Amino acid sequence: MSRIVGIDLGTTNSLVAYMKDRKPCVVPGRSGRTMVPSVVAMTDNGLIVGDPAKEHLTRSPDRTVYSVKRFMGKGLADVQGELSYFPYSLTEKDGVIRIQLGAKTYSPPQISAMILKELKQRAEAHLNESITKAVITVPAYFNDSQRQATKDAGLIAGLEVLRIVNEPTAASLAYGLQEKTQGTIAVYDFGGGTFDISLLKLKDGIFEVLATNGDTHLGGDDLDRRIADLFLNEIQTEHHLDLSAFPDHMQAVRLEAERVKVRLSDELKTQVTIALPDGKGRYTRELTRDQLDALVMDIIEYTLAPCRMVLKDAGLTPADIDAVVLVGGSTRMPLVRQRVRELFGKQPHCDLNPDEVVALGAAVQADILSGGTTDMLLLDVTPLSLGIETMGGVMSSLIRRNTTIPASAKEMFTTYVDGQTGVDIHILQGERELAQDNRSLARFRLKMPPLPAGIPRIEVTFLIDANGILNVKASDMRTGQSQSVEVKPSYGLSDNEVERMIEDSFKFAQEDVIARKLIEARLDAGALLTTTEKSLSEGSQLITPDTMVAIRAAAAALTTTKDGNDPKAIRARMVDLEQAAQPLSVAMLDESLKRNLQGKKVTEVM
Amino acid sequence: MAHHTHTSGSRDLKMARSMCWHCQSEVSGEYFCERCVKVQPVSKETDYFTCFGLPRRLTIDQRKLEAKFYELSRAFHPDFYQNKSEAEQTISLGNAATLNTAYRTLRDPIQRAEYLLDLEAGSVKEIRTSPPSDLFEEILELQETLEAYRASDSASEASRTLRAQLVAEQAALEGRKHALEQQLQRLFTDWDALQDRGDAGAQACAERDRLLKQMRDLLSNRTYMKNIVTDLVATIG
Missing domain, CATH: 1.10.287 (Helix Hairpins)
Known part of the structure; x- marks a missing residue:
């Protein structure tokens, strides 16, 4: 079986890892850095991803996308409250957010696919083989639409997504592999955009998730915003400047806020410096760790409610927890560590690199799927209750939250009116009483045989697979025939759209390759022209006038072709020039040999 | 009365003899065909006690139940069927889902008792609307x-x-x-x-x-x- 890689597709950074000699390791980039910033920028020369794209955040903020994970599986109405924070423009089509980049719009899975492709290429270059299969991690509290969107992103990137794994659970695999512990552990995962808390029982290689909780819209981004808002307010009062009119400066403030937060994890105070537009000089101030803590205290507190909830759901107390594992960059904050320690009454475990542990765990899960690791097994749960809307707009739960997956539930449907040919079914996910307060996942129409009311009996099976993704099947209990169910997702791409995006992505990939070849050919042609020119100026006396004319003609032809768009033609003219210039090269080589031999004794040459 | 046929001694008789979906050799409730070693779908008629190889009792050794759950999870979980045929993957998924439901039901003493009542007396769970x-x-x-x-x-x-x-x-x-x-x-x-x-x-x-x-x-x-x-x-x- 071909290799399966493990991918952590993060809000701020993404990583790819693989199994090497039964140990997971992260693939480094050319610079040696393992993290790829989850940033995509549209430049005049095409799309770029990662570190180079990050530089465009302040240069062309309206065409540089970051934190796209916050939009996965969402509609525009879901993110209305934070639109003003993003410098790029968002629209919606068929319940799916679209991001405007230049003349085109892209769905969040398409943007995520660009990041995945970068990781894929990175792994291919490092391992020197083609990579087509992956395990991708998602926050444990991701709902069905968000998981499906992640799977779509993989498909668009040309990856078969063999498994969607929950981030805290993946982290527990890496932790368990390293520490060989048994007992009950809590994984507190506070990342760039999401928060998860999971409780697991580790016993004899089985990693059984007992309960999970979280918030898919709570992370380091929110801490940065709080800090940035403080700076922006002060700039407003001290310098009478409203930076919201300057998207590039807004980004500079956001990035400085992030850097300040990171520095204050190691230092007790730090200096803030932000250049202001219109020659208004600089904004500077000192920020202490205590001031930062006071500023973000309530956000950290928000993470504790899910922690208490998860203990309650699992029927455990803090004393039952043997170890607390910290995951995600935000857990580097001393205040976070302090609050976690206070809640669980024990020192959290921070020996693992919180940035890499999820990707490492994904690589372990990939190895389990490929049959390499056989002694470990993950038994995960569904984070949210799944149900259907019943009469009166009430949600009737079919699969409760924290049920071990795969999980299935069967429900029988019949008709209320004679000759009724269908029943509309609305699938929901969430914990609230009323259908309207829960997440709408999908709708479908169940076909009914036209019979007297109450006679048809159609059994619908709702199955949540090991990825936490819902599958629906229906069968007629009277005839035993199964019925195909066409589920229309409420917040997601249809199969056709995904198909089209895969094609587009393939087309872009070809265009990208052509663009790169063109750039390389032009560079090489330029270099050849320069060296030929140099040779001509040094050795024109060594060749015949005819050769000289031929070289000049070939060089002129290459100069013209170089400005065109055909890399093949450029390469062909380069060959012509090299051939025409060959007598010159040969003559110059002879000449230099002759010069070297002059003045030397024969014995020295021999 | 119908429920008299459900005494513990007759449990083995209930298990339908059937054929392996793959090699058509006879299988009688085993999870893997003895001849071709392919995984077999857990029959709809198999009750949760039988699924775990337990007698129909209301007191259960929780540790044994958990150990059996882990053992069967290792046998059925879709993770271990990634390289297998589509038919086997489907069976593994269905079996794992059934196993999880069975474990959840038997693990909780109240749910276990309600399930046993259902098996023994065929009762639909009675929902009381007025106080005792x-x-x-x-x-x-x-x-x-x-x-x-x-x-x-x-x-x-x-x-x-x-x-x-x-x-x-x-x-x-x-x-x-x-x-x-x-x-x-x-x-x-x-x-x-x-x-x-x-x-x-x-x-x-x-x-x-x-x-x-x-x-x-x-x-x-x-x-x-x-x-x-x-x-x-x-x-x-």
């Missing part, structure tokens, strides 16, 4: 207090008094619920002892029916009590 007779007055009074509390101004003295009453009532109800559970536990033990005797005589049958009826009544009272407490807790927070 011995609690009628008390529940009625509680409902009135609850309504008065909901309508009261939370800052007032009256509201504080009502709240204190409700807190006391909650403790009393939880005490009753606990007593019910202890009563149930005794019935569970009696049931297991009767099953262990394996007696099929008329007296044993009467005893069996009596136990089933008592368990059913107590279980539905307990569910009613639990719902009242949940409602109470939701109101007073």
